[in-house]
Amino acid sequence: MRIDRQALLDLATGAAFLGSGGGGDPYYSQLLGEAEIARRGAFHLIPLEALADDGLIAPCGWIGAPTVSAEKLPNGQEALLGLRELERLHGRQIDAVMAIEIGGGNGLAPLLAAAELGIPVVDADGMGRAFPESQMTVFSIDGLSACPSVVTSANGELRLIETDDNLEHERVARQLSIEFGGNAHMVEYPLVGAQAKRHAIGGSVSAAIAIGAAVRIARAAGEDPFEALHAALRASGLYPFAGTIFDGKVVDVERETKGGFSVGHVVIEGFGGEGRMDLVFQNENLIARVNGEVRAMVPDLITVMDRETADSIVTERLKFGQRVKVVGAAAPAVLRAERALTFVGPGAFGFSEPYRPIEDLNGWNHG
């Protein structure tokens, strides 16, 4: 499949939603992508099945606090530097690049890296959304190692991480990202084709494009973009339940760059007298409570959107006074398995509430 300009814009819209507030604003990657398409033509996307079992696949993306990436833009050499280092370590060329997370700008970033190397991007990712920490991938959940991993900075610095412990890897990488100024590029979880086919969340790039296209088409036709979004999510096969869980005005945003993340909370006051929603985020939106009761929690997706245009508002763009709808969606099934929840469930973020699926919390599965 070719990703032309229209597909790139749709991907940006879809990935922004799947970022669940994080993964970085796709706008900057979209600008870079448009320039690249104008220069060299459409991007090349291949399905997981097209990978050779022994091919070398490089998942990659940006690590850091999105509040920083809204200010400090890339130099442009970061990804290439990291990928070349991985090739040197393996003594062979990389066959395809993959998004470590489909959500946010990180869903688009690998396109540029792949185009630089002249290789395709795989229609898959390691999270099915975006998560703040690097061990929160299906690869880590399934016991694969993050290393060797390569972290590079806008200043051209490069560090190699070698450890068997994926949590230790996250700690080291996070510290490096802080040292490098709050954001950095990372090539991690190098895979062979057979591993990618077995573990990665397949079809997530094309799903994001389809979700973005549905919103675009609904807008152009004057139809409700939220209805279209919900339907497209359900139809994707990855996100079986979706719906709007709140409607109101942002009355408080507390957001801080801390420990290498953008952390904080948002308060949204309901329009229809339905009280207030409290949303806690660590790069991504983690848990949404209405009047103290949980309405959605990780790993399910929670995205704040402009209530008129259905544009996703990433956490670093949330502002007092915005009129928003909060849309939730069920996470891909692999993220809801018992073992997966120890990596990406509410407990992994320090919340005491046990995980409850979004469809149960909102009564979506009773007809």
Added chain:
Amino acid sequence: MRIGVDVGGTNTDAVLMDGAEVVAWTKQPTTADVGSGVAAAIRAVLADARVAPEAVASVMIGTTHFTNALVERSKLDRVGILRLASPAGEALPPMTGWPEALADQIDARTYLLPGGFEFDGREIAPLDEAAIRKAARELRDAGVDSIAISSVFAPVNPSMEERAAALVAAEHPGARVTVSHTLGRIGFIERENAAILNAALGSLAAHVVASFERALEEIGVDAPLYLSQNDGTLISAERAAAYPVLTIGSGPTNSMRGAAFLTGVRDAIVLDVGGTTTDLGVLANGFPRESSVAVDIGGVRINFRMPDILALGLGGGTRIHLDPARYGADGLGVDELHVGPDSVGFRITEQARLFGGTTLTASDVAVAAGRASFGDPTKLPPLSEAVRDAVWGRMQAMLEEAVDRMKTSRGEVVLLAVGGGNFLVPDSLHGAARVVRPPHAAVANAVGAAIAQVGAMVDQVVSFDREPREAALERLRAEARDQAIAAGGIPETVEIVEMDEVYLSYLPGRAAQVRVRAVADLAGTPALIAAHAH
């Protein structure tokens, strides 16, 4: 008494207001030099009300002049851009993603220079003063006088932008410099874009604001001159000359606020019908609804608080494309008739049939259909009833569809029809609960300028370790409120419209720079309303 003026592309409108009352109004053609049209309009209202120039307490001008310059890509300066960020940001040089025609017009000379700060206060790279001086000299020698300077995390630490501006001033004393931190907060590209647009408008703004001032002087009005800015508050003429980009959303803001004021309706869709377009905006609780995400001006993304507007290509001067041989037809096929999107614009008084011209316009059909009366109806071509109905029906369908797009709920909404072409909006429209056409609808924009609000901004660094966040925010909200009232705002109308905090990670403890902005209606208005009532 206050004078509100709206300088549009076609007309310059003025109102003279005594408190809440419109004492006199006028609509004059906009002139090429801008100033003489403003002078003529102000003279007309003063003469009409027999009011001496000395009785005018203040003049408020709203203008779409700068927006039009960006949209039409005319009268823009060449810009020199100094970005202090390298090696960061080189992947996205300034003006990435801009419409080519606008970028070509601005013809920027860009310098990617070392500098900027990390989030924690470290330097990305030290400032290269020699390189900045060299760039300034090159720009001076090339005759580039408008300069934009941007630096990473300048809203947290503006010192590099300020130092660079001083160096530029030393080498290129004639330069007009815009530094990005004066125009925006976190969000580098949007803030830099605003700085570049502002720089590009530099000469035009200096010229236009000076011509406004000359116009007042000529008439003998010795009152402070203000310009409306995007959010409906005022800035001084001096500040507007330096930061014209702050006024580019004022047109729709003024028309919506004017419509709300004239009708007393707080929740509605406003249709401001001009010569070329109809701007639709939503009033929610008396305030223009703003776009949550970044806004586009002439295809450039910026991060301003501005009303969310839908521009429909239908206005009084819109051309009706129909074969004259079919003017008497018994019915028209779908493809035989096209409405716009082109318009005769300000040439309506020469080109429309009503004025003896040869172009059939929306106004001609409205008069033919008995929906408006102006011009010389005897000059209209004979149109069959079927043709009149077909054209009128098509225009109504366009308006209905646009209203539907702006709706937030499925129900019917109140429509406020204003602007010189408001006769194109009939008294009943599908999807509308009712259509309100207030007195002075044609000059709602100028009324909006005259009733502009006062704004107050509190900007402080707070340590949340020493003062709990909730308490600190409450204190700052109260301070902003008090300042708005002290500046002449009516206490009951004060509204907090912006709260923004940026954590200063380089300071010990939990320190944040907090900005709270409050706006309020200007006092004087309700007191006068009360006085009139008694």
